[in-house]
């Protein structure tokens with residue numbers, strides 16, 4: 001059984017906690033940097049990346065988390081969590097953790113396509129179609145060669161992996177499909 005931390009400063013952390021428990025693993029809410037010593041992986045949930053970035057600083061978690069990730073702690077960012085991981089944000093905004101070699105555009109779908117649901121096959125992740133929920137979602141506009149592109153929707157990159165880091169524009173925790181949570185648990189085995 002793995003012990004997965006879910007950053008619980010803001011956003012949709014409860015849904016990730018429930019999903020991890022539903023596939024038979026332990027899940028804990030992370031609000032202190034010491035808690036990072038004792039987990040097999042961490043999920044950065046959806047929410048508001050600007051608020052979460054500030055809270056990471058205020059709660060003195062940011063630097064410890066960056067070090068842990070750079071030393072191989074498996075991490076998965078969904079939506080706002082993906083924005084937190086990026087080395088670069090499109091536009092003038094400052095990036096947050098700057099650990100993953102991706103450039104991310106926030107609210108990339110604009111107001112017309114604010115939120116939508118898709119169901120597609122993601123090769124290498126599962127052999128069945130996976131539901132994808134996008135909510136004011138970002139997508140990736142640039143990535144280095146070290147980054148594996150897992151999936152695009154309409155030519156926009158929405159799922160990537162770089163070594164111990166996974167990032168998705170969408171929210172598997174808001175569906176009843178556990179594929180991505182199982183994929184992430186597998187990432188904690190290999191590292």
Ligand SMILES: NC(=O)CC[C@H](N)C(=O)O
Pocket residue numbers: 045046047048049050078079080081083106107135136137138
């Ligand atoms: N559902 C989400 O996580 C939305 C992300 C949000 N638009 C942000 O920029 O932080």
